[in-house]
Amino acid sequence: MKIFSVTIGQTVLLLVLGLAVGLGANTVRGKDRINLSRNYFPLPPVVAPPPTAPSPKTEGATTQPTAPESPFRVVELKEVLELFEHPNAAMGVHVFIDARADEPYLEGHIPGALQCDHYRLEDYLPNVLSIAAAAETIVVYCNGSDCEDSLAVCGDLLLGDVPRVKIMLFKGGWQDWKKAGLPEATGREQ
Numbered sequence: 001m002k003i004f005s006v007t008i009g010q011t012v013l014l015l016v017l018g019l020a021v022g023l024g025a026n027t028v029r030g031k032d033r034i035n036l037s038r039n040y041f042p043l044p045p046v047v048a049p050p051p052t053a054p055s056p057k058t059e060g061a062t063t064q065p066t067a068p069e070s071p072f073r074v075v076e077l078k079e080v081l082e083l084f085e086h087p088n089a090a091m092g093v094h095v096f097i098d099a100r101a102d103e104p105y106l107e108g109h110i111p112g113a114l115q116c117d118h119y120r121l122e123d124y125l126p127n128v129l130s131i132a133a134a135a136e137t138i139v140v141y142c143n144g145s146d147c148e149d150s151l152a153v154c155g156d157l158l159l160g161d162v163p164r165v166k167i168m169l170f171k172g173g174w175q176d177w178k179k180a181g182l183p184e185a186t187g188r189e190q
Contacts, residue, residue: 095135099142099153111185118152144175
């Protein structure tokens, strides 16, 4: 019985020491430290798609949103490219937002795309919201169809009072863009 209580005591002591070392190391990391009070996995808000008026051809039939799993308008590469090549795109009429983290964004992104990492919103969202407010359309993308970060950033934009009708979700994202051999930018956009 004495061995058992000694083992429990040593285990508790190791846990306390490990916690103290971990918290101490996190404190000295400065800007890169882990924010212990932050929710790193918030769920995007659930927003119902807007009601659609039935067309004369579909009178009485039920209509489906573009993508049932997404409350946002999902766009394909063809439409994204049209917006990118639009003459007013350079004037901020069509804004592209890359929802990936620093390393992949800096390695390559759609030219002119703003970065908005959902897990570091305090670093990006104020600038993105100020630019998005004047835009007609906002195209949000991340790595591709398996990436959920773009959906999360779309929800973040809604919480920042960006009208849902402006927000488009480029589901194919960076993978489709790169696969098509379209222009790429590296580094930080200004």
